[in-house]
Each structure stands twice: as structure tokens, then as C-alpha cells.
Amino acid sequence: MAAKPLIRTQSLCYQYGEIVALNGVSLEMPHGFCALLGxxxxxxxxxxxxxxxxxxxxxxxxxxxxxxxxxxxxxxxQQLGLVFQEPSLDERLTVYExxxxxxxxxxxxFGHTRRxxxxxxxxxxxxxxxxxxxxxxxxxxxxxxxxxxxxHRPRLLVLDEPTTGxxxxxxxxxxxxxxxxxxxGIGLLLTTHQLAEADQADWVAIVDHGQLLEAGSPHELxxxxxxxxxxLGLFERSLxxxxxxxxxxxxxxxxxxxxxxxxxxxxxTFMPSYGSQVSxxxxxxxSLEEVFLKLTGRSLRDEEATNLEGLRAFxxxxxxxxx
Amino acid sequence: xxxxxxxxxxxxxxxLKRSLRESGQLMxxxxxPLLWVLIFGVGLSPFFRTGLRETxxxxxxxxxxxxxxxxxxxxIMYPAVQAAVSLIYDxxxxxxREIFASPAARPAxxxxxxxxxxxxxxxxxxxxxxxAPFVDVPMPWGVFWTCLLPMLLIALAFTALGLIIASxxxxxxxxxxxxxxxxxxxxxxxxxxxPLDPSLTIEQQQQIFPPWLVFLVRINPLTYAIDTLxxxxxxxxxxxxxxxxxxxxxxxxxxxxxxxxxxxxR
Numbered sequence: 001m002a003a004k005p006l007i008r009t010q011s012l013c014y015q016y017g018e019i020v021a022l023n024g025v026s027l028e029m030p031h032g033f034c035a036l037l038g039x040x041x042x043x044x045x046x047x048x049x050x051x052x053x054x055x056x057x058x059x060x061x062x063x064x065x066x067x068x069x070x071x072x073x074x075x076x077x078q079q080l081g082l083v084f085q086e087p088s089l090d091e092r093l094t095v096y097e098x099x100x101x102x103x104x105x106x107x108x109x110f111g112h113t114r115r116x117x118x119x120x121x122x123x124x125x126x127x128x129x130x131x132x133x134x135x136x137x138x139x140x141x142x143x144x145x146x147x148x149x150x151x152h153r154p155r156l157l158v159l160d161e162p163t164t165g166x167x168x169x170x171x172x173x174x175x176x177x178x179x180x181x182x183x184x185g186i187g188l189l190l191t192t193h194q195l196a197e198a199d200q201a202d203w204v205a206i207v208d209h210g211q212l213l214e215a216g217s218p219h220e221l222x223x224x225x226x227x228x229x230x231x232l233g234l235f236e237r238s239l240x241x242x243x244x245x246x247x248x249x250x251x252x253x254x255x256x257x258x259x260x261x262x263x264x265x266x267x268x269t270f271m272p273s274y275g276s277q278v279s280x281x282x283x284x285x286x287s288l289e290e291v292f293l294k295l296t297g298r299s300l301r302d303e304e305a306t307n308l309e310g311l312r313a314f315x316x317x318x319x320x321x322x323x
Numbered sequence: 324x325x326x327x328x329x330x331x332x333x334x335x336x337x338x339l340k341r342s343l344r345e346s347g348q349l350m351x352x353x354x355x356p357l358l359w360v361l362i363f364g365v366g367l368s369p370f371f372r373t374g375l376r377e378t379x380x381x382x383x384x385x386x387x388x389x390x391x392x393x394x395x396x397x398x399i400m401y402p403a404v405q406a407a408v409s410l411i412y413d414x415x416x417x418x419x420r421e422i423f424a425s426p427a428a429r430p431a432x433x434x435x436x437x438x439x440x441x442x443x444x445x446x447x448x449x450x451x452x453x454x455a456p457f458v459d460v461p462m463p464w465g466v467f468w469t470c471l472l473p474m475l476l477i478a479l480a481f482t483a484l485g486l487i488i489a490s491x492x493x494x495x496x497x498x499x500x501x502x503x504x505x506x507x508x509x510x511x512x513x514x515x516x517x518p519l520d521p522s523l524t525i526e527q528q529q530q531i532f533p534p535w536l537v538f539l540v541r542i543n544p545l546t547y548a549i550d551t552l553x554x555x556x557x558x559x560x561x562x563x564x565x566x567x568x569x570x571x572x573x574x575x576x577x578x579x580x581x582x583x584x585x586x587x588x589r
Contacts, residue, residue: 052424077426088417092341104333105427121326148421 004066005033006156007051008189012060014046014210021046023058023210029189033182035201036191043210044191045085048160051093051189057224065155065187078106081149081186083159087141089148091134095125099148106152115151123177133262144275146177151282156187163197175200195288204288206295213295218288225294226286227259230266233280255280330427334435335442338409342443348402352447355401359394360387360458361452363516384559390449392461392470392553393515396545399448399474400481400510404502406440407485409496433586437579439481441475448474452556466556472572473552480548480575483582490585512536513545519561544574 007029014022022043036044049055051064054074062069079191089098096116101111102292120126121145133141142162149157159178163171182188190201198218205215214221222228233255234240240256243249249258260266263283271278342348364387413419420434451472455462485502492498519528519540528537540546551567554560560567 054420054424074426077424080424082420082424083416084420088418088419088421090337090341091416092344093337094464097340099531101337102421102425103332105422105425105432107329107426109325111328160575 004031005029005063006034007062007064007189009047009051010060011061012047012050012062014043014050014055014058021210022050024208024210025207026060027205027212027215029205030203032202032206033178033188033200034190034200034203036189036205036207037193037195037288038191038207039193039296041206042193044207045160046210048189048191050160051076053077053160061114066173072231078152078153081152081154081157082108083142083145083149083157083162085160085164089133089144092132094130094132095120095136095144096129097150098144102148102151105196111182112151119147119151122150122180124173135273139166139173142166142170142174143177146174150181150186154186156189157181160191161193162209163192163194195292206292208296214291219285220232221288221291222285227261228263228286229284230258230260230263230281231282231284232256232258232278233275234274236277239274239277283287287312296309324414327428327431330431331435331438334422334432335439338406338436338439338444341404341409342406346540348405351574352398352402352450356394356398356451356454360391360454364390364458365395384557385459387458388460388557389518389553390503391455391458391517391555393510393549395448395451395470395474395556396477396513396515396549397510397553398451399444399478400506401443401444402447403440403478404485404488404506406443406482407489407497409440410436410486410489411492411498415495415521429587430583433583436486436583437479437482440485441478444478444482445471445475448478450575460557462556464573470552471500473555474549476571476575477548477552480571480578483575486582487578487585490582490588509543509545512539512543513549514540514561515545515549544570547571547575 003280005028008027010026012022012025013020024046025043036047038044046055050057051062051069053069053076057070065079066276067076067079069076093101099116099119100112103116104110106116116129117126118199120129123146125140125147128136128140133144136144146157146159146162149159163174166174178188190197192198195208202217203215204218204221206213206221214225216224231252232240232243234243243258244251247258247260249256251257258266265270267283368386412437413422423429449471452462452467484505488505489498492501518530519537525537525541547562547567547570550560550562550565551571554564554567
């Protein structure tokens with residue numbers, strides 16, 4: 001099970017009319033907790049839509065748990081649990097009825113009451129079973145959707161921006177469930193535009209303008225794309241001054257800050273000879289934000305200002321928000 | 324196969340639950356036939372046989388009896404077409420993704436939707452039949468059961484029609500307007516509330532009624548559907564019964580096929 005990648009894609013392309021949403025994405029996600037990171041309109045949802053067999057395959061190939069999305073869509077669907085960006089619950093039915101409907105259309109038959117109770121307990125909605133969904137808060141609905149997605153025991157749970165628009169408590173709860181699920185061995189694929197969320201994943205793919213920019217564990221990405229900072233406090237002022245001039249360092253109060261792509265290499269040569277001089281030592285790794293900035297040339301935070309174009313394109317192709 | 328039926332059941336049951344919880348729809352189901360039978364039917368009855376116009380035949384029924392089957396059809400048409408609103412609802416509010424991301428077979432989903440809408444429509448049509456004893460329309464149980472077949476076909480046909488319209492519509496508002504502009508003319512031109520004289524030739528009919536009206540009534544498939552139900556329920560039929568059944572079953576098959584095509588397209 002661990003040998004097969006969770007998801008593999010090969011030069012996957014997708015176009016909405018004239019607008020290119022995915023432009024040759026090839027990636028291989030290992031088993032575990034994976035995140036697709038990118039600004040809105042980067043192509044994350046399109047990628048998820050293709051993997052979930054909701055969009056027709058145009059160019060390229062994709063496999064989910066070794067099953068071809070093009071050739072075995074129904075088997076792929078059986079393996080997937082999906083939580084969409086927008087709610088997809090029937091508001092007029094009760095919590096229990098929504099789950100029961102899901103059980104039936106996923107071929108679980110009628111004897112599913114116990115499993116529903118189990119799932120409702122997991123997402124802490126057991127006492128709401130008979131309430132109509134429209135009476136639920138946003139966070140509760142999202143939790144219900146997660147419960148529904150895992151009802152048929154999928155091997156991979158795909159969540160498209162699961163915490164967007166939720167309050168802090170709901171977010172934390174959802175993260176707690178996701179950690180539990182991960183420990184149970186369910187694969188997780190999450191799309192997000194929040195760095196803090198991507199940072200918790202085992203494996204991150206950064207997507208922008210329909211292309212895969214980089215992939216790897218958050219730690220790897222940082223090492224590959226950011227300069228680490230070595231902060232040194234030294235007893236001897238002259239040594240500190242020498243370091244600053246030799247390595248283009250700068251002062252931070254009494255301490256010296258050196259930038260380095262490979263701090264380990266520097267420290268292995270520095271420490272044996274000067275270790276006795278060190279009063280303070282700290283290695284600051286770049287944040288994922290810096291990596292993202294370097295790769296995409298823009299920060300995720302000021303995206304609202306720059307993303308007007310993308311938004312317009314999205315509206316034109318009649319994305320799910322606009323329909 | 325079992326799985327197919329389970330999906331069908333799930334979709335069907337959902338349609339029913341959703342509708343039966345909507346009090347507005349139920350209100351309509353009761354008030355519509357009451358309005359037609361009591362006010363129109365009873366109110367217009369005295370004018371029906373008095374020969375205000377010189378006709379060469381006399382319909383051997385009261386006006387209420389004459390429009391009664393047509394009211395049943397009206398009470399089937401409305402909810403059937405309205406049932407398709409749930410299709411737009413599902414599309415707008417994302418529930419379609421829940422269905423289409425599942426391994427469920429599309430024909431099962433389609434049949435569930437179709438039968439769900441048709442069941443609701445049929446139930447509301449049956450509601451009208453239950454009014455029969457109160458307005459002096461004889462309705463023994465045998466007749467009641469035989470009425471269900473043409474009613475089911477009409478329910479299926481109009482649910483399918485609703486699904487076709489809904490597949491091509493983008494908004495709720497547009498749907499309502501379009502559905503009404505389609506339903507009402509179709510209904511009024513189906514010899515539903517006034518009879519064409521069956522003993523007359525087309526030429527003679529055209530002397531009594533304007534030719535365009537005779538033409539429209541005669542090409543309207545719903546004319547034959549209502550006529551068939553009238554034949555089954557009160558034993559009065561203006562056109563050839565075989566033609567009625569033929570139009571009814573072929574029309575239903577055609578609409579259902581078309582609806583399936585539209586449903587599968589997206």
C-alpha cells in the first residue's frame with residue numbers, strides 16, 4: 001500500500017474554453033498527508049475536480065491509488081471521499097438523512113445505521129442527527145461534510161479548501177479530525193491557500209498559473225529555496241566583525257546574522273575552531289511563505305489586490321461561485 | 324442491480340421527502356383542484372347544457388363531470404413540471420457534485436429523479452380523484468385504479484418535460500416563467516375546459532369555432548392525453564381511443580428519452 005503513490009499525474013492539462021487552468025502538471029504524491037498550495041485561481045480546484053472525475057479528462061493522464069482516472073472512473077470514485085469548497089449538503093434533509101443518502105449512493109446498502117452513528121460521533125454531531133441541515137452553523141456543516149466524506153471508508157480523503165470562511169474553533173476541530181484520520185491511515189489531500197495549513201502536511205506541492213512549481217516536504221522546500229539565517233552571539237567582538245565583513249553579514253544588536261543556503265556546511269567548519277567563542281547560536285529556517293514568494297513572485301497575503309484578473313477569468317468561465 | 328435500485332430509491336425518496344416537507348406545494352395541491360372544480364366547474368355548469376350556442380350534440384354530462392378529468396391532469400402537470408426545480412436547486416447548491424462524484428450509475432439517478440417527480444405528481448392527481456364523490460362524479464374503485472395508468476403516463480411525460488426545461492435553464496425565476504407560459508396554453512388548448520363537438524367534421528367544427536383554435540386543439544398532444552383519461556374515468560371520449568393511447572404512450576416515451584439525453588449531456 002505504501003509503495004503506490006497516492007496520486008500520480010502525467011502532463012495533465014485542462015482548459016475552460018480559452019482559459020488554461022492546468023498546463024502540464026506532472027506530480028507524484030506519496031502516501032500520507034499532502035497539500036496543494038497556491039493562490040486562488042491557480043488551478044487547485046481544477047486538479048481536484050479532475051482527480052475526483054467530476055471534470056472530463058482532456059489531455060494527460062492521472063491515477064488515484066494506482067487506478068486510472070480515465071479508464072476506471074467509478075472505481076476511483078469508490079476510493080475517494082470528497083469535501084468540496086462550497087457546501088453540497090441537502091439543506092432540507094436532516095443530518096441523518098444526508099448521511100443515509102450518501103450511504104445508499106455509495107453502495108453501502110441499508111444496514112448503515114451503526115456506521116452513521118460512528119461517523120457522527122467522530123465529528124461530534126451525534127446529538128444533531130435529527131436536525132435539518134439548514135439549522136446547522138457553517139462550521140457544523142463543514143464537519144458534517146467531512147463525516148459524510150469518510151462514511152464509505154474511502155482510502156483517500158480530498159478536501160478542497162476545507163477551512164475557508166470558518167472561525168478559529170471550527171478550524172481547530174477540523175484539524176484535529178484530520179490528524180485522527182491520518183493516524184488511521186487514510187490518505188489526505190488538501191488544497192489550501194494558507195501557508196500555516198500547508199506547513200502541517202508531510203508533502204506540499206506549490207501550484208500557480210496551472211503549473212506545478214515545486215513539490216516536496218515543507219522542510220525540503222525551505223532548504224531548497226530559502227536562505228537560512230545563522231544567528232551568532234560571540235564573546236569576541238573582533239571575530240564577530242570579521243564574520244560580518246567576510247560573509248556579508250549584518251548586525252542584530254550585539255549578534256551577527258549570516259545568510260546561508262547551507263548552514264550545516266558553515267557550522268561544521270566554524271564550530272570546531274570557534275565553538276568556544278559562541279555565546280548564542282540559532283538557525284532560522286525560511287518560512288514557507290518566503291519559499292512561496294520566491295517561487296511565484298508574489299505573496300499570498302496581498303493576493304486580493306493582484307488577483308482581480310484571475311477573478312475575472314474565473315467569472316468568465318462560469319466557475320462554481322458564479323453559477 | 325441491487326445497487327442500481329438502492330441509488331434509484333435514495334434519489335426517489337429524497338425527492339419525496341423534500342417536497343412533502345414543503346408546505347407551499349401541498350397547499351397548491353389542495354387549493355388548485357378546489358378552485359377549478361368548485362368555482363369554475365360548479366359556476367359554469369348551468370351554461371353548459373342550455374344551448375347558448377347552437378350545437379348539434381349534447382354532452383351527456385355535467386360541466387363538472389366534463390372538466391373533472393382535466394382538473395386531475397392539471398394537478399398532475401403543475402407538480403410534475405415543478406419537480407424539476409429540484410434539478411436546478413441541486414445544480415445551484417452543489418448537491419449534484421455529491422451525486423456525480425459518487426460511483427452511482429447515472430441512469431439510476433435519472434430514473435430516481437423522474438420517478439420521484441412523477442410519484443409526487445401522481446399523488447396530487449389522485450387527490451383530485453378523491454374529490455369525485457363530493458361533486459357528483461361517479462368514481463367506483465375499479466374506475467379509480469384504471470385511471471392511474473393514463474395519469475402515470477401523463478405524470479412521467481410532464482416530469483420529463485420539466486427536466487428538459489430545467490436542464491436548459493440557468494435560474495429559478497426563468498424556470499417559473501417559462502414553465503407557466505408553456506403549461507397554460509398547452510392546457511387550455513387541450514379541450515380541457517370546453518369540448519369540441521366530436522360528431523362534426525373538421526369543416527363543421529371550424530364553422531362553430533375559429534379554425535386556428537380547432538387546429539391548435541387537434542395538434543396538441545395533451546388533447547389526446549386528457550381525452551384518454553376522460554374516456555377511462557367518465558366514459559366520454561371525443562377522439563379515437565386508440566389514437567389517444569398511442570399519442571400518450573409515444574409522447575411519454577419521447578419526452579423521457581429526450582430528458583435522459585439532456586440529463587446525460589452535462
